[in-house]
Amino acid sequence: MIPIPKPEDYNVSTTNGFLPTDAPLQQLSDAYYEPWEYIVKNLQGLILSKRLRETVDKLHVLSTDRLVEEAQWQRAYSVLAFIAHAYIWGADRPSERVPPSVTIPFMATCKRLELPPVATYAGLVLWNWKPIFEDERSDTLANLDTIETFTGSLDEKWFYLISIAIEARAGPTVPLMLRAIEAANDMDRATVTDCLRSFAERLDELGAMLARMHENCDPHVFYHRIRPFLAGSKNMAEAGLPRGVIFDDGGPMHKQRYVQFSGGSNAQSSIIQFFDIVLDVQHRPTGMTTAPQQGKKKPSTPGPNFIHEMRQYMPGPHAKFLEAVSRVANLRSFVQEHSYDRALSLAFDACLAMLSAFRDKHIQIVSRYIIIQSAEAKKRAQDSNDEKSKRVNLAYRTKRKDDKGEKKDLTGTGGTSLIPFLRQARDETGEPAVDAWARRLLNKKSFGAHAPEGGEEKQGLAAVWRVDNSGGGLCL
Numbered sequence: 416m417i418p419i420p421k422p423e424d425y426n427v428s429t430t431n432g433f434l435p436t437d438a439p440l441q442q443l444s445d446a447y448y449e450p451w452e453y454i455v456k457n458l459q460g461l462i463l464s465k466r467l468r469e470t471v472d473k474l475h476v477l478s479t480d481r482l483v484e485e486a487q488w489q490r491a492y493s494v495l496a497f498i499a500h501a502y503i504w505g506a507d508r509p510s511e512r513v514p515p516s517v518t519i520p521f522m523a524t525c526k527r528l529e530l531p532p533v534a535t536y537a538g539l540v541l542w543n544w545k546p547i548f549e550d551e552r553s554d555t556l557a558n559l560d561t562i563e564t565f566t567g568s569l570d571e572k573w574f575y576l577i578s579i580a581i582e583a584r585a586g587p588t589v590p591l592m593l594r595a596i597e598a599a600n601d602m603d604r605a606t607v608t609d610c611l612r613s614f615a616e617r618l619d620e621l622g623a624m625l626a627r628m629h630e631n632c633d634p635h636v637f638y639h640r641i642r643p644f645l646a647g648s649k650n651m652a653e654a655g656l657p658r659g660v661i662f663d664d665g666g667p668m669h670k671q672r673y674v675q676f677s678g679g680s681n682a683q684s685s686i687i688q689f690f691d692i693v694l695d696v697q698h699r700p701t702g703m704t705t706a707p708q709q710g711k712k713k714p715s716t717p718g719p720n721f722i723h724e725m726r727q728y729m730p731g732p733h734a735k736f737l738e739a740v741s742r743v744a745n746l747r748s749f750v751q752e753h754s755y756d757r758a759l760s761l762a763f764d765a766c767l768a769m770l771s772a773f774r775d776k777h778i779q780i781v782s783r784y785i786i787i788q789s790a791e792a793k794k795r796a797q798d799s800n801d802e803k804s805k806r807v808n809l810a811y812r813t814k815r816k817d818d819k820g821e822k823k824d825l826t827g828t829g830g831t832s833l834i835p836f837l838r839q840a841r842d843e844t845g846e847p848a849v850d851a852w853a854r855r856l857l858n859k860k861s862f863g864a865h866a867p868e869g870g871e872e873k874q875g876l877a878a879v880w881r882v883d884n885s886g887g888g889l890c891l
Contacts, residue, residue: 432586529731647678
């Protein structure tokens with residue numbers, strides 16, 4: 416029998432989950448790294464004064480040899496990610512080159528932490544928080560603050576804090592569900608049932624936290640002020656990066672290569688994928704269904720499995736932990752084998768229902784913060800013929816033509832479809848339900864899991880999205 420993985424072997428906390436057990440460093444104490452800390456502490460002023468790039472260009476290349484503890488590497492990665500994205504996106508036109516002063520140490524931290532050179536969820540959320548009061552619990556929004564932001568706005572802080580609080584509150588579910596897996600191996604139905612009940616209750620709490628996004632994060636501010644800084648370099652031709660970016664390592668220019676990486680995304684959250692794994696929720700490539708719906712043609716060639724691809728944007732140990740858990744996950748098969756136990760089946764299906772409801776809330780937020788804002792920005796740009804408005808609207812993508820002059824959808828190698836992707840992920844969440852009635856209740860495909868042909872593409876932070884143009888849908 417494969418042994419149950421130990422979270423501590425993968426830099427996973429038994430109390431905080433994928434957040435560090437101890438609060439992240441708020442600065443690197445070694446004075447050698449003061450130039451980095453000075454820039455990130457004055458990031459908003461440097462962006463506003465349009466002096467960020469000249470300041471970064473004057474930086475000396477600092478060695479990472481003085482970084483010793485893991486927390487120091489994490490702080491360095493987070494700081495350099497903020498500086499790199501501010502350098503790329505913090506002026507009237509994006510820069511397609513990141514200078515050696517950032518590139519060389521950034522690449523070193525990425526190699527150490529097994530992350531790509533981009534501002535990932537780990538750098539923006541997992542390693543970017545602090546408790547307000549040290550002697551109080553740090554799994555609540557009442558006692559959390561962020562360390563760094565691009566804009567200095569409360570809206571940006573709140574946007575990160577919702578995810579930080581969810582991660583912290585979900586932390587104890589890691590040992591809880593590993594205990595459930597172990598109990599299933601021991602044929603202990605009572606313990607599995609208790610664990611599943613506790614898990615369902617905690618998922619309900621997380622959904623309530625997610626629903627608080629609107630309290631302090633204005634959709635307009637998020638879309639137009641915050642979101643541009645979070646963008647990656649993949650599928651960003653319309654925003655001014657047709658080939659991606661060059662991380663200049665100081666070598667000959669003819670040897671430098673353009674690279675493209677997805678931007679920050681909640682799909683990079685290891686805890687959400689952990690939920691899917693322990694409940695045996697299987698996610699297919701976007702557009703791929705188990706069988707074509709009656710009266711509808713089969714979807715075109717499905718896109719890549721976006722959720723699995725996002726594991727490349729997680730810290731290496733965390734991605735390895737998810738792989739280890741997937742090898743021992745047994746709860747669905749255990750519940751199916753004991754489907755006569757109504758309490759056990761109900762507890763398992765309740766977990767799926769709560770996770771599906773969590774994804775419903777996510778769809779509502781995406782609709783409100785991206786889809787509606789994109790449509791409004793597009794309308795304003797068309798009404799005013801304002802080229803600047805069109806440029807900064809990262810979600811609006813026009814159609815290009817192929818060699819035959821026919822309109823062709825813009826897609827990327829990592830592209831997927833936003834609302835169809837989220838709806839499909841939600842629908843797939845209900846598929847493992849054991850009880851037939853619960854499975855029918857959780858099957859929401861009849862509400863439009865896939866967008867019809869036509870519609871508009873929306874450029875997301877991590878991919879190209881496609882949005883239903885029919886006028887329906889959540890919040891539309």
